[in-house]
Amino acid sequence: MKQLPEDLVSIRLTVNGVVRSLDVHPGETLLEVLRGRLRLTGTKRGCEVGECGACTVVLDGRAVNSCLVLAVQADGAEVLTVEGLAREGALHPLQRAFLEHGAVQCGFCTPGMLMSAHALLAQDPSPTPDAVRRAIAGNLCRCTGYQAIVDAVLAAAGEANSS
Amino acid sequence: MIPGVRVARPATIQDALRMRADLGLAGRPLAGGTDLLIELRRRPAPGLTLMDLSRLDDLRGVRAEDGTLWVGALTPHEDVARSALVRERATALASACGEVGSAQVRNRGTLGGNVANASPCADGVTALVALGAEAEVASVRGTRRLLVEDLVERPYRTGLAPDELILAFHVPVQGRGASAFVKLGRRDALAIARINAGCVVEVAEGRVVRCLLAVGSVMPRTQRVREAEDAVTGAPATNDTARQAGDVVARRMVEVSGVRWSTPYKEPAVRAVVARVLLRAMGIREGP
Numbered sequence: 516m517k518q519l520p521e522d523l524v525s526i527r528l529t530v531n532g533v534v535r536s537l538d539v540h541p542g543e544t545l546l547e548v549l550r551g552r553l554r555l556t557g558t559k560r561g562c563e564v565g566e567c568g569a570c571t572v573v574l575d576g577r578a579v580n581s582c583l584v585l586a587v588q589a590d591g592a593e594v595l596t597v598e599g600l601a602r603e604g605a606l607h608p609l610q611r612a613f614l615e616h617g618a619v620q621c622g623f624c625t626p627g628m629l630m631s632a633h634a635l636l637a638q639d640p641s642p643t644p645d646a647v648r649r650a651i652a653g654n655l656c657r658c659t660g661y662q663a664i665v666d667a668v669l670a671a672a673g674e675a676n677s678s
Numbered sequence: 679m680i681p682g683v684r685v686a687r688p689a690t691i692q693d694a695l696r697m698r699a700d701l702g703l704a705g706r707p708l709a710g711g712t713d714l715l716i717e718l719r720r721r722p723a724p725g726l727t728l729m730d731l732s733r734l735d736d737l738r739g740v741r742a743e744d745g746t747l748w749v750g751a752l753t754p755h756e757d758v759a760r761s762a763l764v765r766e767r768a769t770a771l772a773s774a775c776g777e778v779g780s781a782q783v784r785n786r787g788t789l790g791g792n793v794a795n796a797s798p799c800a801d802g803v804t805a806l807v808a809l810g811a812e813a814e815v816a817s818v819r820g821t822r823r824l825l826v827e828d829l830v831e832r833p834y835r836t837g838l839a840p841d842e843l844i845l846a847f848h849v850p851v852q853g854r855g856a857s858a859f860v861k862l863g864r865r866d867a868l869a870i871a872r873i874n875a876g877c878v879v880e881v882a883e884g885r886v887v888r889c890l891l892a893v894g895s896v897m898p899r900t901q902r903v904r905e906a907e908d909a910v911t912g913a914p915a916t917n918d919t920a921r922q923a924g925d926v927v928a929r930r931m932v933e934v935s936g937v938r939w940s941t942p943y944k945e946p947a948v949r950a951v952v953a954r955v956l957l958r959a960m961g962i963r964e965g966p
């Protein structure tokens with residue numbers, strides 16, 4: 516990270532496996548950089564105070580609210596967003612499970628839910644229903660009533676473990 | 679966007695302390711940002727320099743020291759909650775950190791930020807006060823250690839000088855399961871507890887031989903309630919004793935703060951939280 520004139524700051528981070536170098540404002544959030552600069556608009560902007568989870572991304576292996584991380588704090592880090600889940604056109608098992616279990620209605624919460632679930636399964640490949648609920652407790656959904664989402668995450672975990 | 683701020687990222691503790699001394703009130707330390715970034719969005723402070731502490735890896739982690747656990751100020755809540763040492767030797771702190779906000783908030787928010795922010799209902803603060811933990815605070819002028827109970831002076835106000843940083847906490851170790859933490863929130867996740875309690879209880883031959891008890895959002899500041907500790911010490915480790923302690927704390931609350939609009943709601947809640955935390959530390963299942 517080096518400080519440039521006009522108070523811009525150069526950062527380098529890896530987003531979905533691709534190294535990106537950018538000059539950002541010190542006060543810009545990771546959410547703003549992902550959506551505005553990198554056009555990765557799968558990550559949603561909701562409350563911007565850490566309460567809804569719509570902006571959740573995985574930062575160095577952990578689910579975080581990207582509205583509460585400055586882009587400069589992600590200098591040198593590895594970021595995974597919902598755009599990084601599908602491989603060669605094939606949906607990620609979590610994404611497929613969400614569709615199969617009716618866990619997507621309006622879809623606004625879905626990217627954040629997927630990233631929270633992804634971080635959970637990376638740490639705990641066979642979570643209990645309670646562990647799933649705890650992992651997504653910071654992701655609000657106004658549509659589904661959550662049960663379908665919990666079922667989808669458990670199903671994706673089961674599938675990954677049996678294959 | 680946090681308007682008008684600059685960011686500095688010191689690479690060593692020495693650099694950070696020097697920077698803090700140079701900037702004084704023109705700088706603010708930034709740890710996980712889960713309190714500070716929200717505050718700066720609500721109340722912009724153009725010209726402010728944020729000192730991002732996240733490169734100070736030496737201030738992250740947990741290790742056993744002589745009779746205490748060292749917990750770095752930059753350790754995120756999630757890591758404190760998962761640490762086997764903290765779970766076994768300072769159970770109240772592991773539970774408190776495990777109940778903060780959501781996974782996303784626990785992954786970023788740090789114990790040092792929780793204390794420095796000094797919210798009246800900060801979960802980490804209550805647990806640290808109950809455990810009799812000390813904060814290690816440093817500036818270019820030197821290092822000092824003081825009880826967390828004394829550092830957090832009143833809501834949103836600590837005794838930190840403008841050139842000081844919290845480096846770590848020293849938490850006296852307890853026997854297995856001898857400490858506990860309970861909070862009453864509006865919702866399971868995300869609710870910033872309006873009432874919380876932490877305690878240490880040692881029992882020998884069925885009697886309480888030592889008790890530390892702290893409550894948050896009950897008194898004007900997070901503090902131990904000596905009257906209740908004294909009432910419990912020497913008494914049998916039972917349901918009744920736990921309930922009596924709850925009565926003592928509720929009475930102290932009214933004595934100290936007077937009767938307020940919230941008292942009819944708070945009194946029974948305080949009784950219940952205090953009784954519950956003591957029973958948990960005694961290893962007794964809650965009665966009917």
Ligand SMILES: Cc1cc2nc3c(=O)[nH]c(=O)nc-3n(C[C@H](O)[C@H](O)[C@H](O)COP(=O)(O)OP(=O)(O)OC[C@H]3O[C@@H](n4cnc5c(N)ncnc54)[C@H](O)[C@@H]3O)c2cc1C
Pocket residue numbers: 564565566706707708709710711712713714715716731751752777778779780783786787788789790791792793794795799800801802838842843844845868869870871
């Ligand atoms: C959605 C949500 C839910 C939450 N739920 C809870 C909850 O249930 N319980 C709870 O207790 N809290 C909760 N919080 C509050 C917050 O997450 C915690 O207080 C957290 O521990 C703050 O730490 P931080 O690292 O994010 O601090 P920051 O926001 O980075 O900093 C907070 C303050 O501390 C100062 N500071 C930080 N580190 C140091 C240091 N080492 N030395 C000196 N000063 C320092 C900063 O300058 C700032 O004034 C919640 C927050 C959100 C957004």
Ligand code: FES
Pocket residue numbers: 559560561562563564565566567568569570571580581582583
């Ligand atoms: S937009 Fe980040 S938590 Fe709501």
Ligand code: FES
Pocket residue numbers: 618619620621622623624625655656657658659
């Ligand atoms: S599907 Fe609409 S908010 Fe979750």
